[in-house]
Ligand SMILES: Nc1ccc2nc(N)nc(O)c2c1
């Protein structure tokens with residue numbers, strides 16, 4: 001156990017939980033949503049703005065930062081926190097998922113993965129040991145074990161072999177991580193949509209021992225129905241006194257459904273990526289600001305929202321700057337979306353602490369009309 005890192009459960013309501021992860025760089029209120037800062041920036045946001053939306057922690061990526069500007073360079077410059085001017089906790093993904101989704105000329109062996117950079121074609125290697133070294137060089141507070149995200153769909157035997165390799169890599173990650181005081185190492189459960197494989201993976205991870213446990217291998221195209229089917233049992237296989245992190249999720253109703261099933265942490269590019277394409281997520285559904293019907297609308301995106309975009313700008317203005325492809329469009333809509341996602345998390349934390357999650361969820365679902373509003 002890494003001292004200086006701890007998780008305290010404050011309340012549960014059904015399978016939903018709320019609590020606090022304490023780290024030397026600050027507290028993380030759970031359930032927590034992590035904005036994605038892939039290459040050392042949450043796109044279109046200043047770090048202070050990210051904090052203003054209510055984020056306690058953000059996510060960085062081993063794959064992107066090792067390729068550019070390079071992990072050793074970031075370390076020479078004082079580490080990722082100083083480099084990107086974010087002094088609160090950072091969780092870094094371990095790279096395997098991004099290698100498989102972004103790089104070319106990949107070759108996977110028991111040792112690890114060799115690949116060519118999607119930026120300049122240069123050759124690179126990622127192994128559990130190198131991934132731990134990169135995340136240490138970055139100064140990551142929460143390090144993810146090096147795994148293979150089993151592609152979906154996968155035949156049962158293919159999934160089994162993939163999961164078992166990830167479990168061998170989890171052991172190597174733990175051994176290479178050492179005991180970085182104040183830093184945590186999270187294991188990642190695999191096993192696709194196969195219950196007995198999820199069970200075997202959870203047992204293997206518990207035998208190694210981690211500071212937190214992620215549910216990996218989901219949000220890979222299986223759809224919400226199958227994801228929830230797995231979440232109906234997978235989180236419960238993981239230790240209940242450690243944080244449970246669902247990777248790559250998701251839309252607002254995915255997030256609520258995951259917390260309802262026992263998930264404590266999530267990350268997704270959705271609020272920032274969709275903000276850059278003119279999409280606003282609101283408590284009543286999605287608003288596509290590209291749509292001409294907003295051209296003369298003096299109202300804010302959401303009257304009930306206190307973010308700078310809703311306080312100071314009309315839909316007409318946002319429609320204009322989106323259509324004109326002005327930078328402020330991505331800035332304002334990213335800020336609004338991240339603010340709204342954090343509002344969902346704050347609402348759930350409060351509801352769980354008061355034993356009112358069911359009525360909060362009912363209210364959340366009833367406000368959302370389908371389609372554009
Ligand atoms: N949907 C996702 C997103 C990110 C992931 N990262 C790792 N390391 N492993 C997985 O299974 C992921 C799945």
Ligand SMILES: [Zn+2]
Nearest residue numbers: 305307310336
């Ligand atoms: Zn807003």
